[in-house]
Amino acid sequence: MTNDLRATYLNGVKEAQKASTAYYVDGQDSTLTDEQYDLLVAQLERLGDDNNWTEHVALVEEVAAGAANGKGDVEHRVRMLSLSKAQNAEELDKFIGKMNVHAATLLIEPKLDGLAIVGTYKDGKLVQVATRGDSRTGQNVTARAKQATIKGLPQTIDYKGEIEVRGELIITRTNFETAQTFRQAQGRTAYKNPRNAVSGAIQSKDETRLEGLVLTFAVYDFIPLSGAETEVASYTTQLEHAEKLGFITAASLIPDFGDVTLGEKVIKFGELKDTLDYPTDGVVVKVDSLALRAKLGNSERHPYWAIAYKYEAEIKETTLLGITRNVGRTGAISYVANLKPVELAETEVAKATLNNSRFIADLDLRIGDTVLVRKANEIIPEIVGVNFVEREGKNLTPYVAPTTCPNCGSDLDTTSSVVWRCLNPECAQANGIIHAVSRDHLDIEGLSTSLVERLVEERFIEDVTDIYGLSADKLASLKMGRYKKDGSPVLLGATTAATLYANIQGSKAQPLNRILSSLGVRFMGRTFGRRFALHFKNFDKAVNATVEQMQQVDGVKDKAVAIREGMDAKQNLLEKYRQVGFEALKATPEAAATVAAPAAAAMLTGQSVVITGGVPGYSRTEAKELIEDNGGTAGSSVSSKTTLLVAPADERDTSKAKKALDLGIRIVTPDEFLALLGK
Numbered sequence: 001m002t003n004d005l006r007a008t009y010l011n012g013v014k015e016a017q018k019a020s021t022a023y024y025v026d027g028q029d030s031t032l033t034d035e036q037y038d039l040l041v042a043q044l045e046r047l048g049d050d051n052n053w054t055e056h057v058a059l060v061e062e063v064a065a066g067a068a069n070g071k072g073d074v075e076h077r078v079r080m081l082s083l084s085k086a087q088n089a090e091e092l093d094k095f096i097g098k099m100n101v102h103a104a105t106l107l108i109e110p111k112l113d114g115l116a117i118v119g120t121y122k123d124g125k126l127v128q129v130a131t132r133g134d135s136r137t138g139q140n141v142t143a144r145a146k147q148a149t150i151k152g153l154p155q156t157i158d159y160k161g162e163i164e165v166r167g168e169l170i171i172t173r174t175n176f177e178t179a180q181t182f183r184q185a186q187g188r189t190a191y192k193n194p195r196n197a198v199s200g201a202i203q204s205k206d207e208t209r210l211e212g213l214v215l216t217f218a219v220y221d222f223i224p225l226s227g228a229e230t231e232v233a234s235y236t237t238q239l240e241h242a243e244k245l246g247f248i249t250a251a252s253l254i255p256d257f258g259d260v261t262l263g264e265k266v267i268k269f270g271e272l273k274d275t276l277d278y279p280t281d282g283v284v285v286k287v288d289s290l291a292l293r294a295k296l297g298n299s300e301r302h303p304y305w306a307i308a309y310k311y312e313a314e315i316k317e318t319t320l321l322g323i324t325r326n327v328g329r330t331g332a333i334s335y336v337a338n339l340k341p342v343e344l345a346e347t348e349v350a351k352a353t354l355n356n357s358r359f360i361a362d363l364d365l366r367i368g369d370t371v372l373v374r375k376a377n378e379i380i381p382e383i384v385g386v387n388f389v390e391r392e393g394k395n396l397t398p399y400v401a402p403t404t405c406p407n408c409g410s411d412l413d414t415t416s417s418v419v420w421r422c423l424n425p426e427c428a429q430a431n432g433i434i435h436a437v438s439r440d441h442l443d444i445e446g447l448s449t450s451l452v453e454r455l456v457e458e459r460f461i462e463d464v465t466d467i468y469g470l471s472a473d474k475l476a477s478l479k480m481g482r483y484k485k486d487g488s489p490v491l492l493g494a495t496t497a498a499t500l501y502a503n504i505q506g507s508k509a510q511p512l513n514r515i516l517s518s519l520g521v522r523f524m525g526r527t528f529g530r531r532f533a534l535h536f537k538n539f540d541k542a543v544n545a546t547v548e549q550m551q552q553v554d555g556v557k558d559k560a561v562a563i564r565e566g567m568d569a570k571q572n573l574l575e576k577y578r579q580v581g582f583e584a585l586k587a588t589p590e591a592a593a594t595v596a597a598p599a600a601a602a603m604l605t606g607q608s609v610v611i612t613g614g615v616p617g618y619s620r621t622e623a624k625e626l627i628e629d630n631g632g633t634a635g636s637s638v639s640s641k642t643t644l645l646v647a648p649a650d651e652r653d654t655s656k657a658k659k660a661l662d663l664g665i666r667i668v669t670p671d672e673f674l675a676l677l678g679k
Contacts, residue, residue, distance in 0.1 A: 007334040007419070009047045013055045013352050016041060017449045041082075045620075052636070054440040054526065062267040069233050074130035074140045078223070080116065080166065081135060083284060084302040086309040094309045095285065096262065098653070102296070104305075105260050107235065108269070109250040111282035111308050112218055114170035114198045116644050117141070117215075119153060122162050124193045126155050126296040131203065135301075141202050148201055148210050152217040166221035167250060171198050172277045175214045182212030183208045185633060193347055194279050216278070218250040234288045253278060270311045282310035296650060304650065315374040318342035318388060322367055323354065323399055325406040327431075331411060331421040335360060335401070337383055342373060344381070349373060352381040357401035363559045366396035423569070430456045432520045440526050441518035446500045451492075454478060464518065465576040468508070472501040494587035512584040516542055519573065521566030530628060531555065543574050603677055604632030607643040612656050615646065615670045630677055638665065646673045653672045 024424035028538040048054060061528035086092035099106055102496060117133035129145035130138040145153065148167070171179065176194045184190055188208060191197040200209045222238040232238055239249045253276075257268050265494070266283055273280050287293050294302040319340040326334045335354035342349055350371055354360055363386060365371070371383045403412050405422035412420045433452050437444040456460045458479055482490040492500075510518075515532065516539070517529030524532070535553045536542040544567075550560035567574070578585060609632045615623045624634035635642055638659045645660040645667045652667070660667055 005443045006053070007353075007355065009044065009051075009053055010055065011334060012047075012338075014046050016044065039602055048620075052525065052527065055435070055438060073137070074128065074133075075137050076118065076130070076133075076135070077225075079135050080118065080132045080138070081298060081302055083306055083308040086307050089309075092266070092285070092307065092309045098161070098422075099287060099305075102287075102292060104292055105234075106250060107286050107288050107668070108254060108262065108265055109220060109284045109286065110253050110269070110273075110276075110278065110280040111284050111310065112168040112170050112250060113195050113279040113281065114168040115195070115202060116166070117145070117169050117202070117217070118164055118166045119145075120162070120164050121157055121159060124157050124159050126153070129153075139203065144202050144210075148215055149213065149379075150215045150217050152219070152246075154246045157245040162225040164221075164223040164225060165219050165242065165247060167217055167219040167224070167247075169198050169202065170194070170216050170218060170278055171213065172216060172280065174277055175216075179212045179214070186211070216248065218253060218278075219247045220284070222247075226347060227296055232290065234290060235293075236288055238290075248286075248413075255334060266309065273311065282308060284308050297648070299648075300616065300618075304648075312502040315372050315384065316342050316344055317370050317390075318349075320365060320367055320369045320371045320375055320383075323360070323365070325402070327405065327422050329409050331413075331423060333357075333401075333406070333422065337371070339371070339373065344373065349381045350379075352383050354383065356419055360399055360401060365399050367393070367399060368394060368396045371491075373400075431463045433461065433467075435468070435520050437507075438519040441514050442510055443514070444500075444507045445503045446496070446536050447503070451478075454480060457481075463573055463576065465573070465580050468580045470501070470504070471496050472642075475500055497669060508581050509583050512537075512539060512542075515539065515582055515584055517576070519543075519566075519570060519577075521563050521570065523556075524566065526625075527628075528553070528559075528563075539578075539582075589627065604630040604644075607632045608635050608641050608655065609633070609643050609644045609646065610635045610660075611646040611647045611670075612654065613646075613651050613670070615673065626677065626679075638663070644668065644673075646670055 025116070026138070041203045079336055086095060096106065118130050118132070118138070119126055120128040120130075126146070127142075129142045130140050132138050149503060153169075171194045173194070176191070176197060179197060180190055187210075191200075197209075197213065198204070198215060201213050201215065219239070219242050222242040225242075232241070239251055242249055243252065254265070254269065255272060257265050257510065260268070262285070266285075269283055273282075277473065285307050287296065293303070293305040298304060302586065311446065320337055321340055322338040324336045324338060326336065331354075337352040337354050339350050339352060354365075363383065367381070370387040372385040372387065373381055374384055401420070403414055404410065405412055408422065410425045412425050414420045430453050433456070434449050436442055437447045439454065444467070447467070455467070455478065460474070460478060461467055472494070476492055476494045478492040478497075480492060484490060511533065513529040513533035515528075515529075516532050517524055519525055531553050532542045532550075536545060545564075547560045547564050550556050550563055553560075556563070604627055608628045611620075611623050611627075611634075614620065615626070618626060627634040632644075638645060638656045640663060642660065642663070642665050645656060645665055647654065647657050647660075647667055647669070649669050651657060651662075657667060
């Protein structure tokens with residue numbers, strides 16, 4: 001896989017991290033809408049799964065989970081799953097065709113751009129409002145929601161018993177313009193976009209965010225928990241009950257297109273969406289029958305009975321103001337275009353990803369050019385072309401990428417035409433620490449990207465080992481880069497610091513393979529970390545091994561030279577690792593090997609296993625480690641080397657399942673797979 005794709009992936013992780021922190025932790029304006037965030041996560045998951053990259057797990061999911069650890073004090077009775085995304089019309093057609101096989105009646109709703117919330121009513125009284133949060137737990141915003149003016153979320157309804165209503169909290173275009181005028185008349189900063197106006201009103205502690213706002217709640221799920229009508233046959237019937245009680249349903253916002261096919265409705269809605277008064281850029285297609293929904297079931301993240309589809313994104317012109325270079329964790333140089341701000345998909349875009357120096361040269365980019373920018377389904381803004389007519393007469397100079405590092409000034413390794421690297425190990429300070437503490441390596445819960453960056457900026461740490469020298473009191477004094485109304489800095493605080501300190505100390509028990517992979521040496525990821533630990537059984541033997549010795553490790557071969565060079569460049573860090581007190585570094589070779597080796601009664605020895613659709617109770621990374629812990633090899637695609645495919649019973653018509661059948665490969669369900677391993 002090309003390094004430019006890797007750079008794009010990491011840039012996407014960073015954008016998701018920024019959006020997650022604003023949305024889940026700070027309750028402030030975010031650069032991404034709810035739907036855009038979900039699409040970005042879906043893209044990162046696909047890239048991660050295809051290439052065995054895992055940064056998105058720690059940098060996206062961990063931040064979202066912060067809502068549960070901090071403000072997420074409401075546990076959802078049923079997970080608020082996100083929807084799988086059709087990235088194009090072909091994928092939508094494929095979903096519709098699959099549902100037609102089940103003779104399903106399908107409905108469409110607008111894909112609304114707001115804040116997902118759930119309201120709980122007991123004996124007709126609204127008793128609780130919570131955000132979606134991390135899907136399992138959300139933030140209790142009852143008091144704030146009752147303060148706000150919200151159409152479609154009545155304080156009382158005519159119902160005996162308990163129900164939940166789930167839906168999207170939005171602001172119509174008309175009400176947004178009114179609120180914007182009011183806010184500016186008060187001398188306050190204008191809202192960035194409708195979605196952020198809604199999010200800030202409900203999650204921010206700033207009381208002014210409620211003033212002048214009229215919000216709307218559109219229901220897309222109606223769940224009777226007790227009382228009358230606890231069982232109905234269809235989603236349509238559920239929505240009819242909701243409307244009789246005074247709720248606005250998302251389905252009711254779809255115009256009446258008459259007696260036309262579902263596909264025609266999707267096309268017609270796309271033609272009208274920009275003229276509607278509510279924020280939408282797509283549709284949701286759902287199965288109507290609740291019994292069929294139960295039969296189809298859910299994956300770990302998404303239901304199999306619904307899909308979201310976003311219409312083709314717009315392309316706009318703007319001016320290229322400059323190009324910024326950054327240094328990644330492995331020294332790779334990435335490029336970011338600085339643009340004259342332009343509005344795309346109701347968000348202001350001022351930056352766009354540039355893959356590498358060759359990409360820039362191929363486009364013949366020049367500072368001052370009028371460039372074509374899109375967000376498309378890839379979410380990460382990108383330049384797709386140049387308006388050469390506008391360039392005429394401007395005497396613009398072609399951009400030539402410098403061959404020195406933007407951080408330290410040393411000469412770059414430019415032997416690859418795809419990616420240039422800085423070989424100075426001190427350049428990617430914060431990125432190296434972020435990598436080390438992530439979930440796949442030292443797994444220090446609560447140590448998010450933004451927190452690592454604050455620790456570096458405040459000069460608390462220079463490398464990952466410095467974290468272990470921080471006391472709880474020192475952590476509590478960390479300035480968070482924000483200020484209270486009285487001008488004093490916001491600190492991390494004693495409670496959070498105590499928890500973080502305990503997590504840091506607890507990470508000293510991580511096994512040898514995770515310690516090795518945390519070093520940030522090129523190629524020494526999760527897989528080779530486990531293989532090195534199993535082969536050498538000792539930290540010093542692993543990091544001091546010669547190229548020839550490393551080549552004896554399964555799969556290393558010609559990568560040994562780069563690994564050896566990486567270890568040589570980190571000699572100072574290796575010595576500091578020895579002083580941390582990692583238990584695996586003190587363990588006997590036999591004990592260290594046991595930590596990383598497969599179980600004695602490994603059930604998958606010699607097998608190559610591919611998982612599609614997920615395994616209940618395990619993340620994708622955890623499922624792969626489960627395979628490796630039992631002696632197997634985790635694969636991402638079905639090939640002649642694959643010996644076992646794990647796939648849900650209702651996904652036997654996928655390309656992976658069909659290929660497995662053609663090759664005579666054994667297929668088991670996730671439950672059968674866990675039973676095989678005694679789980």
